[in-house]
Amino acid sequence: xxxxxxxxxxxxxxxxxxxxxxxxxxxxxxxxxxxxxxxxxxxxxxxxxxxxxxxxxxxxxxxxxxxxxxxxxxxxxxxxxxxxxxxxxxxxxxxxxxxxxxxxxxxxxxxxxxxxxxxxxxxxxxxxxxxxxxxxxxxxxxxxxxxxxxxxxxxxxxxxxxxxxxxxxxxxxxxxxxxxxxxxxxxxxxxxxxxxxxxxxxxxxxxxxxxxxxxxxxxxxxxxxxxxxxxxxxxxxxxxxxxxxxxxxxxxxxxxxxxxxxxxxxxxxxxxxxxxxxxxxxxxxxxxxxxxxxxxxxxxxxxxxxxxxxxxxxxxxxxxxxxxxxxxxxxxxxxxxxxxxxxxxxxxxxxxxxxxxxxxxxxxxxxxxxxxxxxxxxxxxxxxxxxxxxxxxxxxxxxxxxxxxxxxxxxxxxxxxxxxxxxxxxxxxxxxxxxxxxxxxxxxxxxxxxxxx
Numbered sequence: 171x172x173x174x175x176x177x178x179x180x181x182x183x184x185x186x187x188x189x190x191x192x193x194x195x196x197x198x199x200x201x202x203x204x205x206x207x208x209x210x211x212x213x214x215x216x217x218x219x220x221x222x223x224x225x226x227x228x229x230x231x232x233x234x235x236x237x238x239x240x241x242x243x244x245x246x247x248x249x250x251x252x253x254x255x256x257x258x259x260x261x262x263x264x265x266x267x268x269x270x271x272x273x274x275x276x277x278x279x280x281x282x283x284x285x286x287x288x289x290x291x292x293x294x295x296x297x298x299x300x301x302x303x304x305x306x307x308x309x310x311x312x313x314x315x316x317x318x319x320x321x322x323x324x325x326x327x328x329x330x331x332x333x334x335x336x337x338x339x340x341x342x343x344x345x346x347x348x349x350x351x352x353x354x355x356x357x358x359x360x361x362x363x364x365x366x367x368x369x370x371x372x373x374x375x376x377x378x379x380x381x382x383x384x385x386x387x388x389x390x391x392x393x394x395x396x397x398x399x400x401x402x403x404x405x406x407x408x409x410x411x412x413x414x415x416x417x418x419x420x421x422x423x424x425x426x427x428x429x430x431x432x433x434x435x436x437x438x439x440x441x442x443x444x445x446x447x448x449x450x451x452x453x454x455x456x457x458x459x460x461x462x463x464x465x466x467x468x469x470x471x472x473x474x475x476x477x478x479x480x481x482x483x484x485x486x487x488x489x490x491x492x493x494x495x496x497x498x499x500x501x502x503x504x505x506x507x508x509x510x511x512x513x514x515x516x517x518x519x520x521x522x523x524x525x526x527x528x529x530x531x532x533x534x535x536x537x538x539x540x541x542x543x544x545x546x547x548x549x550x551x552x553x554x555x556x557x558x559x560x561x562x563x564x565x566x567x568x569x570x571x572x573x574x575x576x577x578x579x580x581x582x583x584x585x586x587x588x589x590x591x592x593x594x595x596x597x598x599x600x601x602x603x604x605x606x607x608x609x610x611x612x613x614x615x616x617x618x619x620x621x622x623x
Contacts, residue, residue, distance in 0.1 A: 173304050177307055177357065178196070178355065180308070180311065181196065181307070181357075182351065183311070184347055184351040188327065190326070191344060193250070194255040195251075195258035195380055196379065197378075197379040198236065198257045198375060199233060199352035199355035200358055200362075200375075201265065201375040202352075203225040203226065203228065203355065203359030204362055205271055207224075207279075208277045208363050211279045212278070217286070218279075219288055221360070226356050229352040229356025230349040230353040230356070231352075233345075233352025234348070234349050236352075237348040240254075241345060255377075255380070258377075259375070261374075263371075265371035266371040274370070276369055276370025277368070277370070278367060278368045279364075289367075317486055318480040319346070321486075322338045323344075323347055324469060325477040326338060327468075328469075331429065331460065332464060332525070333466075335427060335452060335459075335460070336452060336478040336528075336529055337449050337529050338449055402583050406564075407565065407580055408556075408559050408579050409567070409583065410567050411582075412570070412575060413584055417585040419585055420568065422568075423537050427456065427458045428446050428451045429448055439455070441454070443456075455530075455531050455532035457526040458536075459522045459526050461541065461568075463518040463522045465521055470508060471505045471506050471513070472497065473490075475497055475524045476489040476490050476492070479528040494506060497524055499524070500554055501550070501554060502524060515542050519542075519543065520551070533564045533566065534563050538570060540574050548574060552574055559578075572596075581594065582595065583599075586604070586605075
């Protein structure tokens with residue numbers, strides 16, 4: 171039964187290990203597979219081998235049902251784990267009260283020895299079957315390590331917001347993971363029924379199965395309105411959005427990139443993208459970085475960048491090659507095979523830029539990509555950003571480092587308390603009285619003017 175426990179652990183690991191969605195109620199998939207096989211054989215006279223794929227489909231369907239209810243509303247972490255536990259208990263109660271499941275007595279399948287009936291004279295036959303299931307689980311795990319979908323799933327595990335900003339449909343990725351995990355867990359349920367020829371609600375949906383699988387290997391935005399009556403148009407190659415802390419700059423980025431829903435209209439290349447989710451906006455050609463850099467911790471620099479490259483390059487090999495080219499472009503060519511977490515802050519800033527750049531954006535939103543860098547590192551990054559403009563990418567940057575704004579931006583918009591207060595060239599806006607007062611306090615502009623009179 172060691173291989174049987176291994177199979178359950180593999181199923182759990184797809185969702186929790188690769189996907190980061192911890193489940194305390196994986197018995198819901200095990201029991202669904204077990205009962206599907208038993209009911210089809212005992213009530214409808216199906217052959218056990220024919221019942222196997224049906225059980226896997228129902229296990230995946232149970233995963234889709236649970237995932238759709240949970241992931242659609244943003245449940246994760248301990249909330250998601252508790253929901254899975256509750257679902258397992260609901261299914262146990264149902265099985266305990268439905269006549270076709272045998273209710274509390276359980277259900278026994280007919281003894282029909284023979285390999286054609288998934289019943290063997292000795293344990294050797296069962297050993298081969300469970301070994302095949304475990305090998306299938308291993309192949310799935312290897313595929314997850316090497317495929318585009320696997321890269322997306324691990325990215326979602328590490329940072330859902332960053333993955334979404336790179337064009338990953340987080341909901342679909344997590345839903346596919348729970349369906350795949352559910353199908354493999356259902357295979358364990360089928361094996362149990364054939365091995366013991368019996369199933370009941372406690373065995374199927376009780377906590378013991380979930381524990382065995384485990385051991386086998388709401389965000390709201392409210393309060394002060396952050397931006398009010400905002401209207402701006404980005405026409406120049408590099409545009410800066412500046413303002414004091416709390417002005418609403420990052421909120422503007424979140425609205426543009428789909429992480430927040432506003433009441434106004436956002437046009438991108440004459441297309442209304444208001445209300446679109448981040449991954450769809452990224453697919454249209456708008457990518458972003460984040461103020462707080464969080465690389466996908468379990469992946470190398472190359473693999474981190476490939477998550478973004480997969481948006482345009484479905485094949486893993488093509489995405490990895492594209493990642494190399496992007497890494498060279500931002501000065502990370504020598505760091506490709508290093509763990510992303512080993513990079514310095516300057517390196518992580520370059521990696522954040524590279525991931526977004528790998529999606530081949532038309533408009534790139536840079537959220538304080540120079541924050542926290544020393545003067546030498548800032549000087550090294552300025553040509554990299556300028557190179558984006560030279561390659562035809564339009565850049566909108568939020569930045570506090572005025573040296574960079576003055577050197578890079580063609581125009582600047584100034585935001586204060588959620589409102590635009592100035593617009594012009596960097597030199598024009600930095601001498602604007604409203605801007606001086608926003609940064610230095612009310613009355614400062616008048617005092618400076620009097621001092622120079």
